[in-house]
Amino acid sequence: MKKCCFCGIKCTNSNRAKEHIIPDHIQKRYGLPKLEINNSHSRIVKNDFAGGHISIYEPERRMTFSGFLAGAVCENCNNGWMSNLEKSVIPFIYELAEARLDVRELSPQQRSSLAKWAFKTASVLSDSVTAPQNKVLISHISEFYKSADRCVPNRVAVFAEQSSERDHLWSLSPTWMVSTDIDLPKELLGDLSRIAYKVFVQIEFLMLIVCYWPFNELHFTREPWGGEQLTSLEVYESQDINCLNYFGKKSEAFLMSIGVHLG
Numbered sequence: 001m002k003k004c005c006f007c008g009i010k011c012t013n014s015n016r017a018k019e020h021i022i023p024d025h026i027q028k029r030y031g032l033p034k035l036e037i038n039n040s041h042s043r044i045v046k047n048d049f050a051g052g053h054i055s056i057y058e059p060e061r062r063m064t065f066s067g068f069l070a071g072a073v074c075e076n077c078n079n080g081w082m083s084n085l086e087k088s089v090i091p092f093i094y095e096l097a098e099a100r101l102d103v104r105e106l107s108p109q110q111r112s113s114l115a116k117w118a119f120k121t122a123s124v125l126s127d128s129v130t131a132p133q134n135k136v137l138i139s140h141i142s143e144f145y146k147s148a149d150r151c152v153p154n155r156v157a158v159f160a161e162q163s164s165e166r167d168h169l170w171s172l173s174p175t176w177m178v179s180t181d182i183d184l185p186k187e188l189l190g191d192l193s194r195i196a197y198k199v200f201v202q203i204e205f206l207m208l209i210v211c212y213w214p215f216n217e218l219h220f221t222r223e224p225w226g227g228e229q230l231t232s233l234e235v236y237e238s239q240d241i242n243c244l245n246y247f248g249k250k251s252e253a254f255l256m257s258i259g260v261h262l263g
């Protein structure tokens with residue numbers, strides 16, 4: 001029997017919430033319920049996960065946004081803290097999504113609420129899709145739930161940016177630009193990168209990335225053009241590459257522009 005991915009209580013038919021991965025209020029506002037989501041299922045190709053909107057492979061299963069449901073969330077979580085969290089981001093999340101407010105203009109309170117919201121959404125997504133790797137760690141979801149104020153775990157960074165194109169996308173990205181000034185065996189890097197996660201969600205113009213690398217000495221990197229950090233880790237600016245030159249869509253450029261420096 002599945003357990004609530006947050007509090008761990010057993011989910012039965014009577015206490016299991018019909019929790020949408022993309023929350024109801026957002027679906028209703030942007031007319032999403034009947035829209036087909038083409039990337040709701042992932043597949044494994046040559047031992048690598050290929051899923052989400054960056055996948056070049058045909059989806060294995062098609063469904064609508066209204067049918068894109070969380071694997072297991074209990075009624076208590078859904079009606080309690082999760083409902084309060086949704087209320088804490090309304091209405092400014094609409095203003096961000098509709099590009100009437102810039103991510104750089106958020107107040108400290110709004111930044112904190114949006115970071116928690118992004119982490120909650122990335123967690124529900126991770127618990128619900130079939131991807132074998134590059135998901136929010138169960139231990140992180142538990143740490144988030146148990147923290148007094150539902151805080152984003154310490155070593156997790158959340159970035160926000162706005163796209164020039166309206167879209168509704170998600171991705172559990174397996175691809176990172178990794179720079180390092182220490183000598184790490186390739187196999188070790190490969191193993192670490194499978195535990196790392198970079199979960200992307202786009203709602204209209206608003207893009208959010210929740211990321212983590214299982215390495216103690218690290219800094220996340222971003223490019224000078226974008227990626228406003230909502231958490232408070234020290235972030236390096238990478239000067240060498242401009243992903244905007246390599247990708248047709250700003251969402252793809254943003255996803256790739258967030259990297260990591262080890263060492």
Ligand SMILES: [Zn+2]
Binds near residue numbers: 004009074075077078
């Ligand atoms: Zn629960």
